[in-house]
Amino acid sequence: MSLSDFFTIPFLVNALVGGVLIAILLSVLSLFVFVKKWSFINIGISHAAFGGLAIGFFLGVNPTITGSLFAILVGVLIGYISKKGQVHEDISIGILLSFSMALGVVVMSFSNNYNSDLFAFLFGNILTITQQDIIMILVFSVISLGFLLYNLERIMYCCFDEELAYISKVNTKFFYYSLITLIAIATVLSIKLVGSVLSSAMIILPAAVSSQLFWKYKSIILASIFISVVVVFTGIVVSFQYNLPSGSTIVIIYSLIFFIVILVKRLFIR
Amino acid sequence: MIKVENLWVELNGNLILEDISLEIKKGEIVAIVGPNGGGKTTLIRTILGFIKPTKGRVLIDGKEPKDYIKSGKVGYLPQKSSYERDFPVSALDVVMFGLVEVKISKKEKEKKALEVLRYVGMESFKDKPFGKLSGGQQQRVMIARAIISEPELLILDEPSTGVDVVAQESFYEFIKKLNQEKGITVLMITHDIGAVGSFVHKVVGLNKKLHYFGDFKDFLQKSNVDKLYGSEVKLLIHSPECFTCQYFNVEVKRH
Numbered sequence: 001m002s003l004s005d006f007f008t009i010p011f012l013v014n015a016l017v018g019g020v021l022i023a024i025l026l027s028v029l030s031l032f033v034f035v036k037k038w039s040f041i042n043i044g045i046s047h048a049a050f051g052g053l054a055i056g057f058f059l060g061v062n063p064t065i066t067g068s069l070f071a072i073l074v075g076v077l078i079g080y081i082s083k084k085g086q087v088h089e090d091i092s093i094g095i096l097l098s099f100s101m102a103l104g105v106v107v108m109s110f111s112n113n114y115n116s117d118l119f120a121f122l123f124g125n126i127l128t129i130t131q132q133d134i135i136m137i138l139v140f141s142v143i144s145l146g147f148l149l150y151n152l153e154r155i156m157y158c159c160f161d162e163e164l165a166y167i168s169k170v171n172t173k174f175f176y177y178s179l180i181t182l183i184a185i186a187t188v189l190s191i192k193l194v195g196s197v198l199s200s201a202m203i204i205l206p207a208a209v210s211s212q213l214f215w216k217y218k219s220i221i222l223a224s225i226f227i228s229v230v231v232v233f234t235g236i237v238v239s240f241q242y243n244l245p246s247g248s249t250i251v252i253i254y255s256l257i258f259f260i261v262i263l264v265k266r267l268f269i270r
Numbered sequence: 271m272i273k274v275e276n277l278w279v280e281l282n283g284n285l286i287l288e289d290i291s292l293e294i295k296k297g298e299i300v301a302i303v304g305p306n307g308g309g310k311t312t313l314i315r316t317i318l319g320f321i322k323p324t325k326g327r328v329l330i331d332g333k334e335p336k337d338y339i340k341s342g343k344v345g346y347l348p349q350k351s352s353y354e355r356d357f358p359v360s361a362l363d364v365v366m367f368g369l370v371e372v373k374i375s376k377k378e379k380e381k382k383a384l385e386v387l388r389y390v391g392m393e394s395f396k397d398k399p400f401g402k403l404s405g406g407q408q409q410r411v412m413i414a415r416a417i418i419s420e421p422e423l424l425i426l427d428e429p430s431t432g433v434d435v436v437a438q439e440s441f442y443e444f445i446k447k448l449n450q451e452k453g454i455t456v457l458m459i460t461h462d463i464g465a466v467g468s469f470v471h472k473v474v475g476l477n478k479k480l481h482y483f484g485d486f487k488d489f490l491q492k493s494n495v496d497k498l499y500g501s502e503v504k505l506l507i508h509s510p511e512c513f514t515c516q517y518f519n520v521e522v523k524r525h
Contacts, residue, residue: 035357157367160357163320167339167346168419169371215399217358 006237011127015236015246018129018137022190023232025141027206027224028148029183031217034207035159041078042183043200044093048074049188050196051100053121054107064136064188071184074100079180124195124247126236137189144182155179156217193232194247202228205254212261231257271296271423271455272317277326279312286312288479290326296422298471299449299456301486303463305499308477310459311349314425317457318346330423342371345416349427349459353408355401361387361411362396368418386414390444409441417448424448426458430465442466463489 006012033042052070056063074096082089108118120128148155157165158175166172183203190199206224214220235250272294279287286309294300302310315321317328319335330338338344345368365383372379387393390410395403400411409429416424429445430438446469448454460466463473473489475482475498482489482498489495 031358035354153367153370156359156363157370160353160359160364160367161348163348164346164367164415165370167318167344168368169340169342211356211358215356215358216360217363220358 003237006240011129012236012240014129014131014134015126016233018134019126019193019232019236019246019250020229021134021137021141022186022193023202023228024225025137025144025186026190026203027228028145028221029179029186030203030206030208030224030228031221032155032159032179033183033203034211034220035156035217036179038183039200039204040090040093041075041082041180042187042203044078044097045071045075045180045184046187046191046196046199047097048100049184049191049199050121051104051107053188053191053196054104057121058107058110064133067188067191068185070100071188072181075180075184076177079176083176120195121191122195122197123245124191124193124198126193126239126246129192133189133192140185140189144186147178148182151175152218194250198247198251201251201254205251205258209254209258209261212258212265227257228254271298271331272457273329274313274317275326275329277313277316277328278324279309279316279321280324281312281321286478287316287476290476290480292474292480292483294455294457294472296455297449297453299445299466299469300458300472300474301463301466301470302457302459302474302476303461303498304474304476304481310476311427313474313476314427314457314459318344318425342419343422345419345421345424345454347409347412347416347424347426347429353401357401359400360397361392361400361403361407364400364411365414365418368415372419382418383414386418387411389417390414391440406441413441413444417452417454420452422455424454424456424458426456428459428461430460430462438462438465442469445469 006016033039049067049071053063053067055061055070056066059066078089078093078096081087081092104121105118108121154165154170155175157168157170158172162172162176187196187199187203190202193199194202206228207220209227210220210223214223231254232250235253236246238244238253239246239249272292274290274292277287277290278285290313302313304310312321316323317330317335319328319339328335330344333341362380362383365387366379369379369382374382384393384396387396390413392407392410392414395407395411400408403411413426413429416426426445430441442465445456445458449456449469458466467486467490470486472484473482473486474480475489477498
């Protein structure tokens with residue numbers, strides 16, 4: 001099948017458009033996860049999203065809504081606990097992550113299609129992206145990207161030093177919780193693409209790769225977007241051609257790029 | 271400018287500050303000294319509104335700290351020797367952060383940032399990654415960020431951390447110049463009592479309680495120093511006229 005043939009298959013077009021849109025949003029959010037060293041928080045959020053999706057699925061409510069609400073709740077809770085410092089961040093994430101996953105699996109066990117549904121939530125099925133999903137991703141991406149880019153300096157200042165940003169009159173609490181909320185919703189939206197287990201990779205890898213190539217945050221954002229779009233596009237095409245799971249294919253390609261960049265840098269750039 | 275009234279601060283059940291009262295006037299340079307764990311950082315963090323007093327209150331220009339900070343008239347340099355080396359910002363970015371909520375064009379912000387970078391002698395480092403600068407260079411950039419919004423009050427927590435002796439000398443010269451030229455009130459924590467002695471107007475001697483608040487000269491009385499540090503200590507005094515220093519115990523001898 002030639003590349004142009006892909007654009008004649010509706011569900012593949014949906015997959016490509018949805019995948020590329022979510023990749024752009026995750027690439028921008030990736031910068032903040034990278035500078036805040038929030039990889040583990042993000043893993044907590046993505047697992048929480050699984051619990052929320054399962055509950056929505058079981059109750060017959062739109063899983064994206066329940067998944068988002070659950071992910072936001074857990075994200076804000078992790079943020080609140082780590083800010084208050086009463087329980088160590090690692091402990092709170094570890095407990096909430098396991099709790100959400102366990103809850104999700106128990107709820108899913110009531111479903112008739114336990115195995116196939118569970119597999120789709122855990123590892124994604126990009127071919128199930130509908131036009132309705134694309135509209136939702138598009139609207140959310142436009143609003144989120146507008147917000148993030150308009151407040152880019154403010155958010156970076158908060159990431160650099162929250163107290164200094166506060167002294168400079170930045171509403172640090174608002175940006176802290178906004179960022180967690182956006183990461184939570186974007187994670188839920190990316191679950192159809194790569195699944196809840198792999199969704200954290202899609203937000204960790206872009207800046208992890210780009211920061212090896214560039215050191216200025218604006219360059220990191222641009223490079224992350226470019227690399228992510230190419231990887232998602234390639235991953236979907238390759239997975240369709242060779243009948244592979246799309247989410248896993250995308251994450252494997254992205255991880256390989258990361259290792260190659262690290263290796264090349266180590267060998268040739270001192 | 272800053273009024274601290276009967277301030278008590280308890281953190282996690284430990285009493286950190288006990289009944290502190292002091293008043294700092296506009297245009298003064300005040301050094302806070304005392305042993306580690308004596309509550310110096312807690313005092314400035316309470317003045318900045320990061321910590322809520324258990325008892326008593328802090329007023330800056332007659333306002334609660336949180337309200338005063340909203341006026342954007344505070345510059346703050348926290349106690350930190352180095353930032354994340356891979357944080358993806360340039361020295362210029364860091365300085366421009368200080369104007370993030372100021373409603374002027376990006377071009378004007380950049381112009382101001384370059385001005386203050388020149389003022390601290392760091393203009394040629396503007397495009398360098400901030401995380402790769404030395405401790406002293408980072409400190410200068412951070413001070414440029416703190417003063418870019420033209421604050422009326424500058425609060426510095428151990429500004430000479432990670433700065434070598436020569437850089438320290440010029441850093442303190444710079445603080446003095448800032449105070450004289452711009453009339454900025456400066457409140458700073460330092461262990462470097464000798465180095466700041468030549469230009470501070472007042473000293474706060476703090477070890478949970480306020481042991482001393484007054485002129486630097488009187489602070490040097492042996493009884494004051496001993497009371498503050500709890501045992502006989504030797505202070506190293508830098509004379510403003512030369513780089514050589516001498517030990518003293520009872521009184522300062524200059525040469």
